[in-house]
Amino acid sequence: xxxxxxxxxxxxxxxxxxxxxxxxxxxxxxxxxxxxxxxxxxxxxxxxxxxxxxxxxxxxxxxxxxxxxxxxxxxxxxxxxxxxxxxxxxxxxxxxxxxxxxxxxxxxxxxxxxxxxxxxxxxxxxxxxxxxxxxxxxxxxxxxxxxxxxxxxxxxxxxxxxxxxxxxxxxx
Amino acid sequence: xxxxxxxxxxxxxxxxxxxxxxxxxxxxxxxxxxxxxxxxxxxxxxxxxxxxxxxxxxxxxxxxxxxxxxxxxxxxxxxxxxxxxxxxxxxxxxxxxxxxxxxxxxxxxxxxxxxxxxxxxxxxxxxxxxxxxxxxxxxxxxxxxxxxxxxxxxxxxxxxxxxxxxxxxxxxxxxxxxxxxxxxxxxxxxxxxxxxxxxxxxxxxxxxxxxxxxxxxxxxxxxxxxxxxxxxxxxxxxxxxxxxxxxxxxxxxxxxxxxxxxxxxxxxxxxxxxxxxxxxxxxxxxxxxxxxxxxxxxxxxxxxxxxxxxxxxxxxxxxxxxxxxxxxxxxxxxxxxxxxxxxxxxxxxxxxxxxxxxxxxxxxxxxxxxxxxxxxxxxxxxxxxxxxxxxxxxxxxxxxxxxxxxxxxxxxxxxxxxxxxx
Numbered sequence: 001x002x003x004x005x006x007x008x009x010x011x012x013x014x015x016x017x018x019x020x021x022x023x024x025x026x027x028x029x030x031x032x033x034x035x036x037x038x039x040x041x042x043x044x045x046x047x048x049x050x051x052x053x054x055x056x057x058x059x060x061x062x063x064x065x066x067x068x069x070x071x072x073x074x075x076x077x078x079x080x081x082x083x084x085x086x087x088x089x090x091x092x093x094x095x096x097x098x099x100x101x102x103x104x105x106x107x108x109x110x111x112x113x114x115x116x117x118x119x120x121x122x123x124x125x126x127x128x129x130x131x132x133x134x135x136x137x138x139x140x141x142x143x144x145x146x147x148x149x150x151x152x153x154x155x156x157x158x159x160x161x162x163x164x165x166x167x168x169x170x171x172x
Numbered sequence: 173x174x175x176x177x178x179x180x181x182x183x184x185x186x187x188x189x190x191x192x193x194x195x196x197x198x199x200x201x202x203x204x205x206x207x208x209x210x211x212x213x214x215x216x217x218x219x220x221x222x223x224x225x226x227x228x229x230x231x232x233x234x235x236x237x238x239x240x241x242x243x244x245x246x247x248x249x250x251x252x253x254x255x256x257x258x259x260x261x262x263x264x265x266x267x268x269x270x271x272x273x274x275x276x277x278x279x280x281x282x283x284x285x286x287x288x289x290x291x292x293x294x295x296x297x298x299x300x301x302x303x304x305x306x307x308x309x310x311x312x313x314x315x316x317x318x319x320x321x322x323x324x325x326x327x328x329x330x331x332x333x334x335x336x337x338x339x340x341x342x343x344x345x346x347x348x349x350x351x352x353x354x355x356x357x358x359x360x361x362x363x364x365x366x367x368x369x370x371x372x373x374x375x376x377x378x379x380x381x382x383x384x385x386x387x388x389x390x391x392x393x394x395x396x397x398x399x400x401x402x403x404x405x406x407x408x409x410x411x412x413x414x415x416x417x418x419x420x421x422x423x424x425x426x427x428x429x430x431x432x433x434x435x436x437x438x439x440x441x442x443x444x445x446x447x448x449x450x451x452x453x454x455x456x457x458x459x460x461x462x463x464x465x466x467x468x469x470x471x472x473x474x475x476x477x478x479x480x481x482x483x484x485x486x487x488x489x490x491x492x493x494x495x496x497x498x499x500x501x502x503x504x505x506x507x508x509x510x511x512x513x514x515x516x517x518x519x520x521x522x523x524x525x526x527x528x529x530x531x532x533x534x535x536x537x538x539x540x541x542x543x544x545x546x547x548x549x550x551x552x553x554x555x556x557x558x559x560x561x562x563x564x565x566x567x568x569x570x571x572x573x574x575x576x577x578x579x580x581x582x583x584x585x586x587x588x589x590x591x592x593x594x
Contacts, residue, residue: 058342066345130334
């Protein structure tokens with residue numbers, strides 16, 4: 001296989017993603033796991049850049065790292081009495097998790113094996129057009145307009161619900 | 173060596189009129205650096221070396237060199253800005269500020285920097301050592317990565333991303349992770365409180381910030397920073413702040429929210445000295461503390477530069493065709509003016525309480541920002557193109573609005589509280 005700069009960076013990102021994901025599931029300290037998850041999400045964003053999906057990469061960082069991960073850390077720091085929370089894994093959970101993991105692996109392998117096209121893919125160096133414009137067209141002016149609107153109504157309902165739950169009860 | 177120009181003949185995109193950095197994206201960047209190696213470096217090498225010259229390695233080195241220029245130049249900014257802050261605060265309090273080191277104290281920051289380097293690097297023994305060491309670098313790296321997307325002049329730009337402003341928002345949202353990491357790993361209640369406050373503040377204020385950026389993006393129809401600048405090329409009235417009344421409001425929301433994003437007074441709750449010592453960087457000392465400090469001032473410059481790019485014409489001048497307040501010097505002048513405004517606010521206003529901070533964001537800024545988006549959309553329907561008429565109407569509305577706001581605010585403030593019946 002030809003070893004170029006691109007393959008070097010690609011394997012760098014891939015290694016980063018997998019190694020940090022491994023740390024996420026094995027490390028005992030839950031805060032360490034959360035920070036390791038940050039590296040995983042960054043690695044995935046890097047892989048998106050390699051697929052020339054720049055918008056998706058930035059969205060990945062802004063939503064998962066800047067939003068969801070902060071929420072996870074907030075939850076951990078606010079809820080646990082001690083700052084450091086140890087995870088205890090019982091044998092039954094380990095068995096169940098293992099079964100699910102193996103099932104998922106089989107599923108993914110089947111999908112990969114039944115997709116013949118990926119073996120013939122080559123990087124011919126062509127630069128794809130920017131994705132932003134196309135995403136905008138598809139969402140606001142195309143086939144995904146209705147799902148997009150449904151999702152935004154759903155988010156609005158969630159927002160109102162959150163406001164309702166968190167506000168103080170004022171009794172007359 | 174006699175023909176100096178011929179030596180650079182093969183150098184792609186390198187003449188001063190076109191700018192210093194070529195416009196490069198990720199793909200283009202690789203190609204540009206590769207081209208440079210093929211056309212400039214290899215012909216000048218002896219043949220035996222040229223045959224085995226590692227092009228890939230050279231490409232990486234050139235890209236590192238490009239990044240190195242920024243890593244070398246940007247820390248000089250805080251050097252100037254810290255002194256400026258001390259001098260500004262001194263003038264506001266009728267003092268002279270640092271006067272001893274160098275003429276008028278101009279070398280004071282340098283002396284402080286040397287002091288910080290030689291200070292003991294204390295690591296709290298009860299804390300999380302690895303995360304404690306890592307946190308300053310995350311904040312530092314993210315505040316520097318933002319500079320990659322800011323166009324300082326026509327082609328003085330590291331990378332012309334197609335997603336420009338979105339990339340900047342994404343990278344700057346990672347800074348909050350560094351803050352939480354620093355606060356948690358210090359194992360100190362002040363640090364943890366400061367970092368949690370900071371996280372809540374940054375996450376909240378990102379919403380009005382993003383929504384006011386959206387008004388600009390709606391008008392320009394592009395996320396790319398050079399395109400946002402080039403849409404403001406027809407003099408001061410084509411600057412996006414004056415284009416519609418709604419972007420005028422959006423500019424102020426953007427600017428105030430970005431002060432909150434960089435944790436400065438009146439929004440400096442994360443490092444409130446009178447309450448929680450120094451917030452998330454209480455336990456840091458020496459060079460690691462200096463990294464936080466550099467990052468803070470670099471951030472301040474970065475958000476001002478983004479505000480200038482989005483609303484105040486970027487590197488475009490005041491008059492079309494003339495270079496007044498335009499180009500690289502104009503951009504820096506406009507940015508420093510906003511930085512001065514931030515310092516002015518810091519030494520004028522008292523700190524907000526936590527509930528006031530959240531009220532301001534959620535009850536005022538976010539509804540106004542949504543109203544702005546609605547208004548910008550309607551404006552775009554009425555005036556699809558920017559004409560003289562639309563600009564005159566916009567400026568008239570801004571003018572009348574300002575006068576009304578001034579009168580109403582003046583009357584409200586002038587009203588004396590009614591005497592309480594005894």
